[in-house]
Amino acid sequence: MASADEAEEMVELMAMLGPSSAESGESPTKRQSATTASKYNRWVAGEQNREVAAVLRAEAEKLKKQQAERKEAFLQGVTARKQEKAQRDSKKKQQAERRLQDNLSTGQEVKEKAAALKAAKEKQNEEHMERGRAAADRDEEQRRKIRKVKGDAFKSVAEKTARAKQQELDTTIELAREKERVRAEKAAKAERVRQQTGREVLDAGQEFAYNQRRAMAASTSAAAAAAKDERKAKEEEHLSKAKANKAAAVASRAAAKQKREEIVMSRQVARQPLSIMAPEPVQTGGLSPQPVVS
Numbered sequence: 001m002a003s004a005d006e007a008e009e010m011v012e013l014m015a016m017l018g019p020s021s022a023e024s025g026e027s028p029t030k031r032q033s034a035t036t037a038s039k040y041n042r043w044v045a046g047e048q049n050r051e052v053a054a055v056l057r058a059e060a061e062k063l064k065k066q067q068a069e070r071k072e073a074f075l076q077g078v079t080a081r082k083q084e085k086a087q088r089d090s091k092k093k094q095q096a097e098r099r100l101q102d103n104l105s106t107g108q109e110v111k112e113k114a115a116a117l118k119a120a121k122e123k124q125n126e127e128h129m130e131r132g133r134a135a136a137d138r139d140e141e142q143r144r145k146i147r148k149v150k151g152d153a154f155k156s157v158a159e160k161t162a163r164a165k166q167q168e169l170d171t172t173i174e175l176a177r178e179k180e181r182v183r184a185e186k187a188a189k190a191e192r193v194r195q196q197t198g199r200e201v202l203d204a205g206q207e208f209a210y211n212q213r214r215a216m217a218a219s220t221s222a223a224a225a226a227a228k229d230e231r232k233a234k235e236e237e238h239l240s241k242a243k244a245n246k247a248a249a250v251a252s253r254a255a256a257k258q259k260r261e262e263i264v265m266s267r268q269v270a271r272q273p274l275s276i277m278a279p280e281p282v283q284t285g286g287l288s289p290q291p292v293v294s
Contacts, residue, residue, distance in 0.1 A: 010043075157238050164234045168227050175220060182216065 186209055 157241055161234065161238055164231060168231060171223070171227060175223060179216065179220065182212075186212070 190205060190209060
């Protein structure tokens with residue numbers, strides 16, 4: 001309906017804008033069209049509105065296009081930033097992996113060096129222990145030789161001392177066992193007596209047991225004193241033998257020293273010239289002077 005009115009208004013407008021009224025011989029103030037001014041004004045307003053609408057649509061399209069371009073640029077920027085971030089993350093990951101590999105390789109090297117140092121230290125300790133064992137073996141061999149040189153006297157004394165100590169220990173153990181056995185027997189006997197007799201008998205039994213304990217204590221003390229005296233006597237005997245062996249060793253060293261001095265003196269006398277008179281003999285350890293050997 002609106003388009004028909006517009007078409008009609010267009011036709012009327014074209015009629016108004018057709019050949020002038022002067023050419024047709026009509027008065028210029030006379031209207032040739034039946035279109036009213038209101039319709040014309042509405043048409044003009046419609047045209048203006050359509051022009052404004054076209055401008056607004058163009059501006060809206062331009063604005064929409066700009067917005068689309070800005071959005072596209074924004075999306076491209078976001079995509080570029082994402083790609084850059086992904087590249088940075090990938091680069092960081094690669095760097096982290098390289099650092100991890102470097103650390104692993106460095107740790108492996110450190111572990112290998114530590115293992116090598118540990119092995120060297122263990123080897124050094126083993127060598128040190130071997131040298132220590134060899135030195136201990138040499139010391140033991142030296143001590144064995146010394147013990148062999150000292151003779152069987154010291155060995156017999158040590159064996160006798162060990163046997164005496166063992167006998168003393170056996171005696172002590174046997175006394176303890178005997179004491180425990182007697183105590184158990186007395187306890188059992190006392191329990192039987194306690195169950196079978198009255199108070200007077202119990203008192204008498206306790207007195208008897210007390211006397212027996214005193215006698216046992218006296219005998220134990222006497223045995224311990226005898227063992228102590230025997231041990232002391234054996235120690236004194238061992239000390240006297242050790243002193244005698246020491247005196248014999250001192251005398252043996254003195255005799256060996258005297259013998260060496262005699263040998264040195266004889267060699268000195270033998271090296272003297274024949275034309276020189278022999279010096280006065282030196283008395284060494286009560287020995288007779290040796291004549292000069294030609």
